[in-house]
Amino acid sequence: MGKRETFPLKQETDIVLIRQRVRKYAEEAKLGIVSQTKIVTAASEIARNALIYGGGGECVVEACSRDGRSAVYLCISDSGAGIADIDRAMVDGYTSGSGLGLGLSGAKRLVDAFAIDSAPGQGTRVELWKWR
Amino acid sequence: MVERIPILKMGNFLLLSIQVDMHDQLALDLQEDLTAQIVKHRSRGVLIDISALEIVDSFIGRMLSHIAQVSRILDAKVIVVGMQPAVAITLVELGLSLEGIATALNVEKGMRRLEKMVDDDMILEPESGEARDISVEAGD
Ligand SMILES: Nc1ncnc2c1ncn2[C@@H]1O[C@H](COP(=O)(O)OP(=O)(O)OP(=O)(O)O)[C@@H](O)[C@H]1O
Ligand SMILES: [Mg+2]
Numbered sequence: 146m147g148k149r150e151t152f153p154l155k156q157e158t159d160i161v162l163i164r165q166r167v168r169k170y171a172e173e174a175k176l177g178i179v180s181q182t183k184i185v186t187a188a189s190e191i192a193r194n195a196l197i198y199g200g201g202g203e204c205v206v207e208a209c210s211r212d213g214r215s216a217v218y219l220c221i222s223d224s225g226a227g228i229a230d231i232d233r234a235m236v237d238g239y240t241s242g243s244g245l246g247l248g249l250s251g252a253k254r255l256v257d258a259f260a261i262d263s264a265p266g267q268g269t270r271v272e273l274w275k276w277r
Numbered sequence: 278m279v280e281r282i283p284i285l286k287m288g289n290f291l292l293l294s295i296q297v298d299m300h301d302q303l304a305l306d307l308q309e310d311l312t313a314q315i316v317k318h319r320s321r322g323v324l325i326d327i328s329a330l331e332i333v334d335s336f337i338g339r340m341l342s343h344i345a346q347v348s349r350i351l352d353a354k355v356i357v358v359g360m361q362p363a364v365a366i367t368l369v370e371l372g373l374s375l376e377g378i379a380t381a382l383n384v385e386k387g388m389r390r391l392e393k394m395v396d397d398d399m400i401l402e403p404e405s406g407e408a409r410d411i412s413v414e415a416g417d
Contacts, residue, residue, distance in 0.1 A: 157300040164298065164332065182332055182363040186371060189334040237372055247335050251371035 147208030148173075154221070155201045160192045163204050167219065170206050174215040176277055183255040184217055184275035190248035191221045191271045197242070199223025199269050216257075216276035224268035231263055282307045284314050290391060291315065291353075294326040304340045311344060315351045321398075322391040323348055326384055328359030338373040345378050354394040355379065358387035 148170070152163050167188045171181040188204070195202045202223030209218045228234045235253065240246035249271075253259040256273045263269035282303065285292045291314055297303070314320065325341070327333070333341075345355045356379045360368075368375065379394070381387035 157302065161298040161300055168331065179363045179366050182361075182367045183370065186332045186334050186367050189332060189336070190371075193334070193336060245335050245339065245373070247372045251335070251373070254370050254372070255367065 147210070149205065149207040152204045152206070153201075154192055154195055154204050154223070157196070160189060160196065163192050163206075164189050166206055167217065170208055170217045171275065174208060174217050174277060176215075176217070176275060180275055180277075184219070184273065187252035187255040187273055187275075188219055188221070190252045191219075191273065194248050195221050195223040195225075195269065195271075199225030201225075202268070211257075211274065211276045214277045216274055219273040220270065221273075222268060222270040227265045227267045227269055228261075228263040229265050231261060235261075281310065284310055286314070286318055286320070289319075289321040289395065290388075291318070291320045291323045292326070293323070294329065296329040299330075299337055299340065301336075304336070308340065308344060308347065312347055312351070315348060315353050320353050321395045322354045322356070324384070324387050324391055325355065325357045326359050326387075327357060327364075328361065328383075330361070330364065333360070333364050333368055333373070335371065335373060338368070338375060341375065341378055354391055354398070356381055356387045356391045356394070358382065358384055 150166065152166060153159055154163065164185050167185050168181060171184050176184070192204055200223060202221065205220040207218040209216050233239055235249050237250045238246040252273065256275050258274040260272040282293055282295060291311065311323065315323065330337070341357060348355045358381045360380065379390065381390050
């Protein structure tokens, strides 16, 4: 197993740090510049959701491989209110706040694999993969 | 971390370069500072250089849209310049359209475009300059 780190996600500035670390892992996995930008942007969206809607949590970043290709894996979790209707939350333009409703659906488009696990009262966990 | 993003005045225009990773407070401060400077200098245009930004997410997108909207109300044109190609590709896939925000490849092109936007505006609406001065004065 590759390098793995866990970062706290308690305040705005933690998102900045997470973006920088994800960029580093993406560079080390030798992802192209567009792929790097996509996984960093996706991380930023999901981390902000965890902070705003989930009341904060943490982010695991891991260097791994997928079918022999180097990859970056992210797991961003919180123990907030959770999402009652995941399908609705994943629709472009749906927001319960004042956002554009693009974070979840957009992040899914930006990565190679995406998983979300959430239930009311159980918090939310989003996993993202981007490979070379 | 940087406390504030500097805003430079150049003639009728304001220039700013976003060089750092934005976070909420910085974005709010920037919106406030910029609005105050537009009013203070009666600026006709704002050029925002984002060539140093490694990503634009929905948060930054919203900030840019907000700046453009407020500037429009204050009768100043806005142009965003220098977006990195990888950022542009990612924005499209994210679904962020940055509708209503003028863009240019680099600062020089952006400056020329901004000058033209402001000139065109003065030809089309000869009265607007006056009306604007009065409303600004009334607010003082
Ligand atoms: N971690 C989370 N915990 C609880 N609810 C969440 C979480 N993440 C997303 N949601 C819900 O899903 C909705 C859609 O999220 P999404 O990120 O797509 O849009 P947004 O955050 O509202 O706007 P944007 O991301 O475009 O600024 C949110 O409005 C919120 O109701
Ligand atoms: Mg969001």
